[in-house]
Amino acid sequence: MEKLGTRYNPSDLEKKWYNYWLEKGYFKPKGKGDSFTIVIPPPNITGSIHMGHALNLTLQDILIRYKRMRGFNTLWVPGEDHAGIATQNAVERSLASKGINREELGREKFLEEVWDWVNTYRKRIVTQIKAIGASCDWSRERFTLDEGLSKAVRKAFVTLYKEGLIYRGKYIVNWCPRCKTVLSDEEVEHEDEKGAFYYIRYPLKDEESYVIIATTRPETMLADTAVAVHPSDERYKDLVGKTVILPLVGRELPVIADHYVDPSFGTGCLKVTPAHDPNDFQIGLRHKLDIVEVIDKDAKINENGGKYAGMDRYEARKAIVKDLEEQGYLEKIESMTHAVGKCYRCHTVVEPSLSDQWYVKIGPLAERAKKAVEDGEVVFFPERWKKVYLNWMNEIRDWCISRQLWWGHRIPVWYCNDCGEIIVEEDDPTSCPKCGSKSLRQDEDVLDTWFSSQLWPFTTLGWPGETEDLKTFYPTSVLVTGFDIIFFWVARMIMAGYHFTGEKPFSDVYIHQLVRDKHGRKMSKSLGNGIDPLDVIEEYGADPMRFTLSMLAAQGRDIKLDPRFFDTYKRFANKIWNASRFAIMNLDNYVPIELTEETLELEDRWILSRLQRTIEQVTDAMENYDFNIAAKAIYSFFWNEFCDWYIETVKPRLRENGMTKHVAQNVLVKVLDQSLRLLHPFMPFITEELWQKLPVGGEAIIISDWPAVDDSLINSPAEEEFGRIMSIVRGIRNVKAEMNIPPSTKVKIYYIGTELSKRSCNIISNLSNSHELEHKAEKVAGSATAYSDDNLHVYVELVEIDLEAELKRLEAKLAKEEKELERLEKKLANRNFVERAPEEVVEETKEKLKAAKSNCDRLKKIIDDLK
The missing domain is CATH 3.90.740.10 (Valyl/Leucyl/Isoleucyl-tRNA synthetase, editing domain)
Incomplete structure (x- = not known):
C-alpha cells in the first residue's frame, strides 16, 4: 500500500488530481441514469473571479459531484459572457492609456482589439475556475459570441420580429452619457x-x-x-x-x-x-x-x-x-x-432621453413564465424569492434590447438606402427584396448582452439544432445564481425557454448568499475589503476555502466572511489527513472480513450506526440545497465522533492481534471510505488523495458510489449506551479540570446504580485516564459527581486534596460566574439591545448565557458534593 505523506500540502494535490480527472474524462457525462444538468452562470470576461463567484462555483460543483456519485448522467456546461458595455469600456480604457481612440480606429479594427483582449481574459478566467476545482465538461465550453451562439441569437431575434414581438419605437430610455x-x-x-x-x-x-x-x-x-x-x-x-x-x-x-x-x-x-x-x-x-x-x-x-x-x-x-x-x-x-x-x-x-430603440413586447412572453413559478414548475430556493420574482413579473415593461456599442451581437436588421425597406433575416442579405437595390446598410447598434444570455440554457446545448445534447440534457436541472440578476437573467431565461423550446429552462433556482466582509459590509474595491479566492487557495488550499463557504451557505442569510474561518477549516483538512494517515498506518496485515453483529464491539456498533444517521442527514440536506447543514453534519461526525471518540477508543485494539484488531481495521476502513465519499463534493482534492490510499478498490472517488443508508446497521441501543459513556468521560474530564488535576494523573472512579458492562467500564477508564471503574453501593465522602441520571451516578474520588481550600476556591469561582450570569441576563432583558444589536452579537450573548448557566450548575454540584 502506498505510503501517505506526514503533512497535508494542498498545492501538491490540486493540480495533480485535477489533471488526472481531466485525462480520465470524468467531467464528461457517462450516459448512465437520469440526466442532471447545470449551465454555469457565465462570468463576464472583464475581470477576475471574486469571492461571490467562488461561492457560486463551489455550490454548483458540490451538486454536480454529488449527483455524479448518485449515478446521474451529469453535465456541467462552462462558458463566459461577452459583457457588452463592461468589455467595451475596459478595452477603450486600455487603448486610451496608449493614446488610441476608438473612433480613430474604426469599428473593424476596434473589434480586432477587443477579440485579442477577450481571448486573453477568457483563458485567465478558465484557469481560475479550474483552480477552485470545478468539474465542468470543458469540451463543451461556450462563449456568448461564439459562432453557434451568434447564429442562435440571430434566429431568436428574427423569430420574435416576425411574430410581431420585436419592434422599433421612439421612447424615453435610460441613457448613460459616459458609456454612450x-x-x-x-x-x-x-x-x-x-x-x-x-x-x-x-x-x-x-x-x-x-x-x-x-x-x-x-x-x-x-x-x-x-x-x-x-x-x-x-x-x-x-x-x-x-x-x-x-x-x-x-x-x-x-x-x-x-x-x-x-x-x-x-x-x-x-x-x-x-x-x-x-x-x-x-x-x-x-x-x-x-x-x-x-x-x-x-x-x-x-x-x-x-x-x-x-x-x-x-x-x-x-x-x-x-x-x-x-x-x-x-x-x-x-x-x-x-x-x-x-x-x-x-x-x-x-x-x-428620447431615442429610437428596438424593443421586445414582454406581455405575451411573461404570462407563461409567471404561471410556471406560481404552479411550482420552476421552484425558488429559498422560497421568499418567488414573491420577488412574481412582483417584478406583474409590473414588467417592454424590454429595450438595443445598445449603442460596437462590441456585441450586431442587430440583424438592414435598411435599403434607395427605398427605405427594412430587412430582418438570419443571413446577411445581398439585395433589397422590394426594389432589388444592393445599397444596404446594417443597423449600427448591438443587442443587449442579456438578450443572448436569456438563451443560454438551450443554445449551449445546440439550439436551434435538434442535437443529442438538447434532447438529453434539456431542460436543465438547477440554476445557481445571485439575487441581483433575478430580473436581468433568471426571469428572461424562463420566458425565453418556454417561448423557444416549449419547456422550462430549469426546474429549480437556488439563489445563493451575498458574501460580505466580517463586519457585514459589501465587498468593494473602494472599501478595500475584498478577498481574492486565488490568494485564499494559495495560502490555505482550495478544499478549506470550499468547505468554509459551504459551512456558511445557509439559505436566506448573507455570509459574513472572516478570513480566520479559512484557517479553521484548514485545521479540519489537517484533521482529515492525520486521521486517515493514522488509520492507514495501522492496517498492517489488513484482511477484508465480513462484519457481523457477533464480531462488533460496542464502539463499532455505535460508530456504524452514527455513520448511517450522518449519511441520511447529509443526503437529505443535499437534496434540499441545505449545503451548510450537510457540511456541518459531516464535519461533526468526522471530527467529534470518528476522530475524537472512535479512533481514541480503538487504539488499544489496534495494538493487539487476532479478530478484535481485524474488526477494528475493517470498521476504520469502512467508516473512512464512507466519510471521504460524503466529504468529496465539498473537498474533492484531499478526499481523492486519501481515498486512493485505502484498500477499498475502485478507480477514483469522483466516480465512486454515494453512500447509501444501511438500515441493518442503525443501532439505537448502542448509540444510547455509547452516548452515555461519552457523557461520563466528559464529566470525569471536567471534574479533573475543575479540581486542577492534570489530565495525565489517574484518578479513582466508581459508580452507583445500573450495572455497566465490562466493555463500557474499560472504555470509560481508558478515555478518562482513570483507574478501573468500580461498582459501589453508596457514595464515598469527598467524591465529586461526574455523571448522574435516574439510574446511574458516576463519581471521582478526590484524594490528597485540601477540601476546605478547594471549597473556598470553588465558591469564589461560583460567585464570579453568578455575577456574569446576572450581567448577561440583564443584557438580554434589555429590549433595545435585542432589537438594535447585530444578530450575531445577540446570538453570541445567548450562547454565553447558556455557558454561564451550565458552569454555575456544575460548580454548585461539585460544591454540594464536597460539603
Missing part, C-alpha cells in the same frame, strides 16, 4: 443623494397671477410643453384649459388635466417634459403634446436651449436657477434627499 448607450431599467442603480426642490413661478397668460411648479431638475424646464394638474384637484380646476408662459423661454404652455398627477406631491402642479421624463412622455402621448429635446447624448444642452446651449446639464442648472432668481421667477429652494439613477457600470447619473 441605453440601459435597461435593471441596469440603473438608484442611490440616495442630497438634492433640492426648486419652486418656480409660471405666469398665467394675460393675467397677473401664476402657478408654482416644484422640480428637482430645473434644467429640463427648457423642454416643457405643458403644465398638468389632477382632474379632481379643487385648487386648480379653473386653470384647466388656460395657458401659462414658460419662464426664461417664453413658450406658451397649455394647462391640462391628467390622472397621473399626484395632488399631494410638491404643489400639485406638474411641469410636463415629454422628451426628458418617461412619465411625462406618456402624458405627452395621451394629450398629443409637442416634444422638445434640449439635452443631448453627452448630457449637454443642445441648440434648443437658447443661451444655455453647449452647457453641461449641471452647469446649465446653476445658470438657470440664477436667472430665475434674478428675474423674479424663483419662489424658494428646499433641501431634500432623493433617489438618483446611475449607470450600474460607471456610476454616471443616467439621463432620461
Whole structure:
C-alpha cells in the first residue's frame, strides 16, 4: 500500500488530481441514469473571479459531484459572457492609456482589439475556475459570441420580429452619457443623494397671477410643453384649459388635466417634459403634446436651449436657477434627499432621453413564465424569492434590447438606402427584396448582452439544432445564481425557454448568499475589503476555502466572511489527513472480513450506526440545497465522533492481534471510505488523495458510489449506551479540570446504580485516564459527581486534596460566574439591545448565557458534593 505523506500540502494535490480527472474524462457525462444538468452562470470576461463567484462555483460543483456519485448522467456546461458595455469600456480604457481612440480606429479594427483582449481574459478566467476545482465538461465550453451562439441569437431575434414581438419605437430610455448607450431599467442603480426642490413661478397668460411648479431638475424646464394638474384637484380646476408662459423661454404652455398627477406631491402642479421624463412622455402621448429635446447624448444642452446651449446639464442648472432668481421667477429652494439613477457600470447619473430603440413586447412572453413559478414548475430556493420574482413579473415593461456599442451581437436588421425597406433575416442579405437595390446598410447598434444570455440554457446545448445534447440534457436541472440578476437573467431565461423550446429552462433556482466582509459590509474595491479566492487557495488550499463557504451557505442569510474561518477549516483538512494517515498506518496485515453483529464491539456498533444517521442527514440536506447543514453534519461526525471518540477508543485494539484488531481495521476502513465519499463534493482534492490510499478498490472517488443508508446497521441501543459513556468521560474530564488535576494523573472512579458492562467500564477508564471503574453501593465522602441520571451516578474520588481550600476556591469561582450570569441576563432583558444589536452579537450573548448557566450548575454540584 502506498505510503501517505506526514503533512497535508494542498498545492501538491490540486493540480495533480485535477489533471488526472481531466485525462480520465470524468467531467464528461457517462450516459448512465437520469440526466442532471447545470449551465454555469457565465462570468463576464472583464475581470477576475471574486469571492461571490467562488461561492457560486463551489455550490454548483458540490451538486454536480454529488449527483455524479448518485449515478446521474451529469453535465456541467462552462462558458463566459461577452459583457457588452463592461468589455467595451475596459478595452477603450486600455487603448486610451496608449493614446488610441476608438473612433480613430474604426469599428473593424476596434473589434480586432477587443477579440485579442477577450481571448486573453477568457483563458485567465478558465484557469481560475479550474483552480477552485470545478468539474465542468470543458469540451463543451461556450462563449456568448461564439459562432453557434451568434447564429442562435440571430434566429431568436428574427423569430420574435416576425411574430410581431420585436419592434422599433421612439421612447424615453435610460441613457448613460459616459458609456454612450441605453440601459435597461435593471441596469440603473438608484442611490440616495442630497438634492433640492426648486419652486418656480409660471405666469398665467394675460393675467397677473401664476402657478408654482416644484422640480428637482430645473434644467429640463427648457423642454416643457405643458403644465398638468389632477382632474379632481379643487385648487386648480379653473386653470384647466388656460395657458401659462414658460419662464426664461417664453413658450406658451397649455394647462391640462391628467390622472397621473399626484395632488399631494410638491404643489400639485406638474411641469410636463415629454422628451426628458418617461412619465411625462406618456402624458405627452395621451394629450398629443409637442416634444422638445434640449439635452443631448453627452448630457449637454443642445441648440434648443437658447443661451444655455453647449452647457453641461449641471452647469446649465446653476445658470438657470440664477436667472430665475434674478428675474423674479424663483419662489424658494428646499433641501431634500432623493433617489438618483446611475449607470450600474460607471456610476454616471443616467439621463432620461428620447431615442429610437428596438424593443421586445414582454406581455405575451411573461404570462407563461409567471404561471410556471406560481404552479411550482420552476421552484425558488429559498422560497421568499418567488414573491420577488412574481412582483417584478406583474409590473414588467417592454424590454429595450438595443445598445449603442460596437462590441456585441450586431442587430440583424438592414435598411435599403434607395427605398427605405427594412430587412430582418438570419443571413446577411445581398439585395433589397422590394426594389432589388444592393445599397444596404446594417443597423449600427448591438443587442443587449442579456438578450443572448436569456438563451443560454438551450443554445449551449445546440439550439436551434435538434442535437443529442438538447434532447438529453434539456431542460436543465438547477440554476445557481445571485439575487441581483433575478430580473436581468433568471426571469428572461424562463420566458425565453418556454417561448423557444416549449419547456422550462430549469426546474429549480437556488439563489445563493451575498458574501460580505466580517463586519457585514459589501465587498468593494473602494472599501478595500475584498478577498481574492486565488490568494485564499494559495495560502490555505482550495478544499478549506470550499468547505468554509459551504459551512456558511445557509439559505436566506448573507455570509459574513472572516478570513480566520479559512484557517479553521484548514485545521479540519489537517484533521482529515492525520486521521486517515493514522488509520492507514495501522492496517498492517489488513484482511477484508465480513462484519457481523457477533464480531462488533460496542464502539463499532455505535460508530456504524452514527455513520448511517450522518449519511441520511447529509443526503437529505443535499437534496434540499441545505449545503451548510450537510457540511456541518459531516464535519461533526468526522471530527467529534470518528476522530475524537472512535479512533481514541480503538487504539488499544489496534495494538493487539487476532479478530478484535481485524474488526477494528475493517470498521476504520469502512467508516473512512464512507466519510471521504460524503466529504468529496465539498473537498474533492484531499478526499481523492486519501481515498486512493485505502484498500477499498475502485478507480477514483469522483466516480465512486454515494453512500447509501444501511438500515441493518442503525443501532439505537448502542448509540444510547455509547452516548452515555461519552457523557461520563466528559464529566470525569471536567471534574479533573475543575479540581486542577492534570489530565495525565489517574484518578479513582466508581459508580452507583445500573450495572455497566465490562466493555463500557474499560472504555470509560481508558478515555478518562482513570483507574478501573468500580461498582459501589453508596457514595464515598469527598467524591465529586461526574455523571448522574435516574439510574446511574458516576463519581471521582478526590484524594490528597485540601477540601476546605478547594471549597473556598470553588465558591469564589461560583460567585464570579453568578455575577456574569446576572450581567448577561440583564443584557438580554434589555429590549433595545435585542432589537438594535447585530444578530450575531445577540446570538453570541445567548450562547454565553447558556455557558454561564451550565458552569454555575456544575460548580454548585461539585460544591454540594464536597460539603
